[in-house]
Amino acid sequence: MSDNTSTATTNDSSRTSAITESVIRIAGDSQDGIQAIGGFLARLAGRSEQEVMTFMTIPSTISGGPSIFQVRIGSGEVLSAGDEADVLLCFYDHSYANHISSLKRGGIVLYDSDHVTPKEDMLSVYRHVGVAISSLTVEAIGGTGRDKGKNIYALGLIARMFDLNVPKLTKLIEERFGGKDPSIVTNALNCFNGGYGHQIQGLIESFRFEHAEKTGAPQVVMSGNEALAYGIIAAGVRFGAGYPITPWSEIMELLRRELPKYGGMFVQTEDEIAAISMAIGGSYAGRVSVTGSSGPGISLKTEALGWASMAEMPVVVIDVQRGGPSTGMPTNQEQSDLNIACFGGHGDSPRVVLAPSSVEDCFYTAIEAVNIARKFSTPVIILSDQAIATRIEAFPCPDLQNICQDISPDFTPVADHKPYDLTATDGVTRHIAPGTRVASGKYPVATGLEHDELGHPTGSGKLHTQMNAKRRNKLRKLASELPVPKIYGATEGHVLLVGWGSSKGPIEEAVKLGRSQGEAVSGLHIKYINPLPNGLENLFNGFTHVVVCEINDEGLYGHGQLASLLRSRYCDPRIKSVTKTDGLPWKVKDILTRALALTK
Amino acid sequence: MSTIAIPNETLPRTGIAATLPAPAPLADADRKPLTKKETAADHPTWCPGCGDFSVLALYYKLIEKRKMLHENICTVAGIGCSSRFPYFVQAHGAHFIHGRALAFASGVSLSRPDLHVFVFGGDGDAFSIGGNHFTHTARKNIKLTYVVMDNFVYGLTKKQTSPTSPIGFKSKTDVGGSTDRPVNPMKQAISAGATFVGRATATNLPHLLKLMEAAMDHDGFSFIECLSECIEFFPGAFDAAVPRKGGTFTEIPSEHDVTDEYAAYKLCDAPWPGVFGTFYKVDRATKNANEAKLITDSRAKLAGVPDWQILQRNFDRMK
Numbered sequence: 001m002s003d004n005t006s007t008a009t010t011n012d013s014s015r016t017s018a019i020t021e022s023v024i025r026i027a028g029d030s031q032d033g034i035q036a037i038g039g040f041l042a043r044l045a046g047r048s049e050q051e052v053m054t055f056m057t058i059p060s061t062i063s064g065g066p067s068i069f070q071v072r073i074g075s076g077e078v079l080s081a082g083d084e085a086d087v088l089l090c091f092y093d094h095s096y097a098n099h100i101s102s103l104k105r106g107g108i109v110l111y112d113s114d115h116v117t118p119k120e121d122m123l124s125v126y127r128h129v130g131v132a133i134s135s136l137t138v139e140a141i142g143g144t145g146r147d148k149g150k151n152i153y154a155l156g157l158i159a160r161m162f163d164l165n166v167p168k169l170t171k172l173i174e175e176r177f178g179g180k181d182p183s184i185v186t187n188a189l190n191c192f193n194g195g196y197g198h199q200i201q202g203l204i205e206s207f208r209f210e211h212a213e214k215t216g217a218p219q220v221v222m223s224g225n226e227a228l229a230y231g232i233i234a235a236g237v238r239f240g241a242g243y244p245i246t247p248w249s250e251i252m253e254l255l256r257r258e259l260p261k262y263g264g265m266f267v268q269t270e271d272e273i274a275a276i277s278m279a280i281g282g283s284y285a286g287r288v289s290v291t292g293s294s295g296p297g298i299s300l301k302t303e304a305l306g307w308a309s310m311a312e313m314p315v316v317v318i319d320v321q322r323g324g325p326s327t328g329m330p331t332n333q334e335q336s337d338l339n340i341a342c343f344g345g346h347g348d349s350p351r352v353v354l355a356p357s358s359v360e361d362c363f364y365t366a367i368e369a370v371n372i373a374r375k376f377s378t379p380v381i382i383l384s385d386q387a388i389a390t391r392i393e394a395f396p397c398p399d400l401q402n403i404c405q406d407i408s409p410d411f412t413p414v415a416d417h418k419p420y421d422l423t424a425t426d427g428v429t430r431h432i433a434p435g436t437r438v439a440s441g442k443y444p445v446a447t448g449l450e451h452d453e454l455g456h457p458t459g460s461g462k463l464h465t466q467m468n469a470k471r472r473n474k475l476r477k478l479a480s481e482l483p484v485p486k487i488y489g490a491t492e493g494h495v496l497l498v499g500w501g502s503s504k505g506p507i508e509e510a511v512k513l514g515r516s517q518g519e520a521v522s523g524l525h526i527k528y529i530n531p532l533p534n535g536l537e538n539l540f541n542g543f544t545h546v547v548v549c550e551i552n553d554e555g556l557y558g559h560g561q562l563a564s565l566l567r568s569r570y571c572d573p574r575i576k577s578v579t580k581t582d583g584l585p586w587k588v589k590d591i592l593t594r595a596l597a598l599t600k
Numbered sequence: 601m602s603t604i605a606i607p608n609e610t611l612p613r614t615g616i617a618a619t620l621p622a623p624a625p626l627a628d629a630d631r632k633p634l635t636k637k638e639t640a641a642d643h644p645t646w647c648p649g650c651g652d653f654s655v656l657a658l659y660y661k662l663i664e665k666r667k668m669l670h671e672n673i674c675t676v677a678g679i680g681c682s683s684r685f686p687y688f689v690q691a692h693g694a695h696f697i698h699g700r701a702l703a704f705a706s707g708v709s710l711s712r713p714d715l716h717v718f719v720f721g722g723d724g725d726a727f728s729i730g731g732n733h734f735t736h737t738a739r740k741n742i743k744l745t746y747v748v749m750d751n752f753v754y755g756l757t758k759k760q761t762s763p764t765s766p767i768g769f770k771s772k773t774d775v776g777g778s779t780d781r782p783v784n785p786m787k788q789a790i791s792a793g794a795t796f797v798g799r800a801t802a803t804n805l806p807h808l809l810k811l812m813e814a815a816m817d818h819d820g821f822s823f824i825e826c827l828s829e830c831i832e833f834f835p836g837a838f839d840a841a842v843p844r845k846g847g848t849f850t851e852i853p854s855e856h857d858v859t860d861e862y863a864a865y866k867l868c869d870a871p872w873p874g875v876f877g878t879f880y881k882v883d884r885a886t887k888n889a890n891e892a893k894l895i896t897d898s899r900a901k902l903a904g905v906p907d908w909q910i911l912q913r914n915f916d917r918m919k
Contacts, residue, residue: 043918046918046919047919175917218919219919220918220919221919222918226918230911230914230915233907234908234911236608239707239710241707260891260894260895260897260898260899261898261899262907262910263895265710265895267887269703269736270732270733270735270736271732274703277696277697277703277707278706278707278710279707280696281676281704281705281707281708282707282708284694284704284707284708285707285708285712285715286711286712287711304697307696368606371606372604372606374606374611375606375610375611398915400911400912400915401908403908404907404908406608407608411671433692434674434708435692435712435714436671436692437670437671438670438671441670442690443641443670443690443691444693445686445687445694445695446693447686447687447694447695448695448696448697449695456641457642457687481604483604
């Protein structure tokens with residue numbers, strides 16, 4: 001908590017400290033509804049125009065298991081979910097034992113005294129506040145003997161502790177539980193009021209967030225998975241297919257539920273291969289379609305992805321990365337699918353790979369992916385990851401009226417058509433869908449066999465060479481159009497920290513931290529992974545060391561996946577690697593410490 | 601946040617590459633049925649005498665007879681000798697990957713109710729590598745016609761055992777004779793939930809054409825197993841069903857109730873070379889119809905609301 005500011009006295013004589021931000025970690029079991037507490041806090045922050053970022057872990061077991069939700073709320077810019085918590089709310093001994101070390105020294109541990117016995121040696125390190133959350137919850141809802149609702153009771157406690165806006169929270173609770181049995185709303189509000197009204201023993205101060213600067217634009221609060229799915233809808237995609245796999249399933253569930261409202265359809269297929277095949281069929285039929293998966297499913301999709309490269313068929317494939325290989329760590333974060341996204345599959349099969357950096361970026365990247373697929377008639381992969389998929393952020397509500405696009409098929413007859421015209425500018429040709437009349441009477445075949453300009457099979461080495469060049473050159477053209485990323489911080493210095501995907505925030509915080517300690521550190525975020533934008537070498541030239549920080553293994557040769565790609569692209573020995581595979585997002589301090597140690 | 605701006609209006613909606621001015625389309629009524637000359641494309645790569653030629657010839661005939669419009673013909677195939685089919689048809693077509701033609705074609709069928717998609721393939725594509733898709737496309741009753749040219753052998757890869765090879769068949773992968781029980785395509789299709797299941801041979805042309813027409817008219821997943829001889833790697837495989845080679849072509853008796861699933865199963869067990877005709881045909885809601893209903897219901901309260909406002913409502917709830 002940045003408690004740098006004034007204190008004020010409230011009428012109940014306890015102190016209120018004004019704070020600019022706070023990290024609250026909630027630890028319990030997954031069935032306790034701790035994600036709901038986090039969700040309420042995130043949504044409240046969004047409605048209060050505050051920055052918010054969350055981080056959660058979910059067990060991969062079916063019924064329960066330890067789970068956490070961390071919320072960082074700030075009045076200023078919030079880039080990561082926070083290295084250390086200011087407040088730890090824990091429901092069980094195991095939550096206490098496993099997460100007490102995530103608390104800042106002097107931080108507050110708010111525990112359910114019905115289940116948690118604090119450790120003697122911790123009492124002097126952290127401020128302990130015990131509340132009999134379980135039994136008080138039962139009391140609050142009239143003694144049904146069940147403590148369901150203790151999450152909402154705890155939310156009441158937090159609301160009191162942080163002097164949160166009660167009318168707004170009450171409204172959120174009503175929205176969330178409204179529409180169901182009215183007794184559910186009543187119970188929830190009773191729980192909340194019980195917690196809010198509870199006089200917390202041992203806590204002599206409360207906190208109040210400083211008012212954020214009004215941005216004017218109302219904020220929306222959602223997860224990365226939701227942002228990707230809604231982005232796909234905004235882009236005009238109306239057909240898709242998928243197979244359930246964590247953490248991608250949420251996207252397909254949302255599309256399955258929402259697309260019919262737009263006249264669209266999302267099909268749950270028998271397997272991963274059918275999913276991409278059906279999506280490509282949808283694209284072939286006239287409208288860019290979407291599929292997605294996580295690592296294991298992406299492996300299965302690679303043959304069809306190669307067909308889309310070869311047949312030059314637009315399609316968007318979302319990969320929500322998780323820990324791999326094989327079943328790996330299904331509910332943990334990892335950035336280890338970069339190689340399969342860029343190179344997965346046999347033969348030379350160029351495709352586009354984009355990696356969004358935040359929840360907001362997920363929304364816009366989805367639209368961008370669809371339009372790149374359309375413009376260059378190519379498969380495009382969006383590389384998200386478990387952390388970005390599940391975390392909740394607030395961002396300014398997009399201007400949907402201007403953003404939503406119509407990409408309905410166009411069947412205007414053509415005089416003649418060569419689907420693989422070798423004389424096309426930059427190698428960019430486009431597909432015409434069935435239903436399009438070709439006056440010459442010569443119709444195209446979309447094919448995975450090497451082909452001539454009309455799509456008919458060929459064994460000619462010359463044509464194979466020319467077609468390979470065509471498929472490659474159009475992506476070189478795209479590279480020349482991509483914006484060169486901007487360096488975060490000074491454009492010259494000792495270390496340039498390079499990241500991709502969801503590690504943008506932590507890296508930028510590491511730059512801030514390093515600069516505050518007098519280190520000449522800057523950051524660079526690469527969103528366009530394949531093709532890379534032109535001109536990165538000029539950015540690297542301002543630095544003695546280029547350190548790529550990524551959540552994957554350093555591999556046989558000591559470099560992470562993006563680092564290997566950059567080294568092969570630029571042959572620059574200054575490019576080094578800091579990697580890890582503990583399944584968790586970066587800690588800001590770790591990035592800085594390890595990068596500095598590597599470049600001493 | 602960096603994004604590259606590609607204004608929507610600069611992109612063709614599907615992408616029409618031709619820069620030549622498009623001719624005014626003829627009114628459909630003014631258009632003559634397509635002749636074989638207009639629908640034939642590349643010369644087939646099949647061996648002379650291959651049964652697949654008959655199926656192709658009948659497809660041309662079907663197109664002509666049913667006055668299908670050139671641009672609305674959509675032919676899809678996977679991998680195998682027979683799957684070369686789309687190259688030989690002068691119309692929109694796709695030659696997809698091994699075993700996945702049905703999944704691809706389902707994407708076309710579901711998103712384009714105005715088209716009737718024909719899928720052609722072989723026994724390896726249908727019952728081996730694509731077995732899962734066969735089952736689920738049938739189960740979902742996706743509206744399309746699937747003609748499997750079953751030759752009981754892998755031809756393109758030059759004589760390996762196929763999922764329909766009879767026990768004892770000597771191939772390069774079973775030099776001493778195949779021991780694995782072959783798939784019964786009719787049983788497989790009926791049990792999976794196909795709503796039109798028929799069997800024919802490439803040697804009885806009028807019968808096959810009639811079956812293809814019925815399949816095309818069926819609202820649902822229509823499947824035809826067409827015995828089509830591989831004269832190179834399994835010659836004479838179907839002689840028992842060819843009268844001019846001393847065999848008998850037994851049609852399903854007219855009193856067979858095509859909606860009776862058990863009666864259909866019994867026909868599947870008729871001794872070699874079995875019987876021919878429509879084994880099973882029922883009306884069941886297609887996936888296409890079910891999804892269309894879902895769309896209609898979902899949009900009932902949204903008539904006249906532009907897409908961006910539907911999305912805006914969701915976003916308003918997330919504020």
